[in-house]
Amino acid sequence: MANKAAGLGGDIEAQARAARAAALLLQAVPTARKNAALEFIAREIESGMGEILDANEKDLATARKAKASEAILDRLTLNKARVQAMAKAVREIVALPDPVGEVSGRWRRPNGLRIIRQRVPIGVIAFIYEARPNVTVDAAALCLKAGNAVILKGGSEAINSNRVLASRIAQGLAAGELPGAAVQFLDTTDRAAVPVLVKLDRWVDLVIPRGGEEFIQFIKAEATVPVLGHGKGLCHVYVDRAADLKMAENVVFNAKVSRPGVCNAMETLLVHTDVVREFLPKAAERLGKAGVELRGDEKARAIVPSMKAATGDDWDEEYLALVLSVKVVATVEEAIEHINRHSSRLSESIISSDRRAVKKFMDQVDSAVLYHNASTRFTDGGEFGFGAEIGISNARLHARGPMGLKELTTHKYLVYGDGQVRE
């Protein structure tokens, strides 16, 4: 099955064409049949436990030899519990409502035409992701549930694990009598595969890349297929003069410390000048104890002199680590302006009991998700109640914020007449 470098482009195009044919068949498959196939996939994963763990052991051995970081090894590692969790995740997707067929509008025109706007699958989705084998299963199950075919290109370090998982998924599809071509696995570690894949706009309808910002930018520059990026997250928390300072401290601590390596973690703290003397020393102490390095502007350092000095670059940096930049602002307007200039437009929070300031913040900050008195860490499909998510979009079109099943659909118009022609 491995693609030879010479024929790589042709092989990938053949797979994309097969995916497109499968997508046409999938679009009208009833929910019960999709769910039955997903249940078969869950069972195939459970019964494939030994084979999956063996393949994963190969991947881990290679990664260890290549001196992969602990973080990479952790994401790559499967064990019995994690394989069981994969099967469980598929069953959770079975339990979610099917968005396909939902009517999102219905009206009649003066000439008698009846128009219905109906949710339909997007078609063929190319999903390009990091070396996390569980994502292979999640992505396949989400795409299938929403009636899409999917082309999976996972991180090279997981190639053996993914190959076995893809074969289990194929067996589940066969048992459920859905087209096996609906889930295509690019069985290659050749980096040249990605630029080929993202240019197949004849067969592929959407590319969802996950990874660092540079990688997303590379995909956008190469792609002719539309891209929904799961990109940079540079989130802010603004502690207003009218904040409950104990609440503010808890939210700030949570937004920075609970999981610093993710896109919904806070990177910059903005504090109103009227409360900075009371708020910042305590907050800085608590953050410092948790190992957070603080980088403040002049006004912040005047109050907490132990802070490092922030440079201009700090306001634009997604640390993804226990580092936090801190700026003192004179007004909510200044906070809004700073955020709109430096944010990745994903998630920001205001802590305040001043309704006017809150309304201004919610109206004028131009980000996907705005929080009042809550942590930015809730930007997540599960936390939003969408069930499993395929990613978080900081694109502005089609999907903005957490992407669940609905975001894997589009719509078509059905127009019923009795012979109408246009003047």
Next chain:
Amino acid sequence: MANKAAGLGGDIEAQARAARAAALLLQAVPTARKNAALEFIAREIESGMGEILDANEKDLATARKAKASEAILDRLTLNKARVQAMAKAVREIVALPDPVGEVSGRWRRPNGLRIIRQRVPIGVIAFIYEARPNVTVDAAALCLKAGNAVILKGGSEAINSNRVLASRIAQGLAAGELPGAAVQFLDTTDRAAVPVLVKLDRWVDLVIPRGGEEFIQFIKAEATVPVLGHGKGLCHVYVDRAADLKMAENVVFNAKVSRPGVCNAMETLLVHTDVVREFLPKAAERLGKAGVELRGDEKARAIVPSMKAATGDDWDEEYLALVLSVKVVATVEEAIEHINRHSSRLSESIISSDRRAVKKFMDQVDSAVLYHNASTRFTDGGEFGFGAEIGISNARLHARGPMGLKELTTHKYLVYGDGQVRE
């Protein structure tokens, strides 16, 4: 104001940056203020009549010298009635409901977070279009009404007309106390401007190109900003065995003849073999009288021998002219398969009274708009009841089919808490 070739990129980026700043101000402007500014723009256009017609005369003289086609000259030409129609179109946009602020979802999470999904403007839209001065005004008014800033790059032949119109729009914005930077006019005929513009993803949120298929493909290949293409329209009408043949003849005639140069015109006619003997000779005669050149497959030519023979390429060609390819099919399934293989996935119609066949067609044809017993020519924002349209999208993401005001918006999530943090 003209961009010097040397500084072109920098000038365009400066305009895009200014547009982005204006977009931030526009996002929270109430409907009444946007409408007031639009009314001022309408008046500026009316009072600028003489200046507009003079500038247009310059453009026409240049175009005539360059031996532009009648079609191009017609699109370029303004006269008193057409300028009045521009002002009227702006007032029609005033009358449309403002989509911004609309709540499209509202729910509460078990942890007490209240989530609201609200429509907001997209931000900065780059609109690249043919040499039609009326489109300058339409596009500016639609984008403004939906709270967006817009960067206009019109066809070079209309440069003088557009410059005057842009200055009138600017005066209307000033009178309405909206930021003048909200409507940016690229005052250049340098083709190099387009590839620069579509790569400014830091400032521009969406590119809407209008034009031929090759042009759209060029934009997609160059752009890093998301593109909503108004592209090729290769539409089909399928006359089923259970069709009312008189109705079928009327629909076919309308879909081909009423305006052959547009994307929702029919290019290929599919006829069920059981009715082809009765249907095709009469339909062919009527189409022939209207000047339509027919190109049939073997079975069609066996019945109407005067038809030219269709070649394989005919099934993939958007004629945009009085040419029609004709194919005889044995089943609705064969019609569906042909359409899914050759269509541009914009609009198709089935003429039939067989509910099973109609359902199959509506479920399985993968196009933006499907018609039952009606002409494909209704794929249009006005005909759908959207009011003015900025284009018709044959993209599948965000906007599919006619694009009105709603399609010029996105959403954000507002999340209200009382101190929630994530475990």
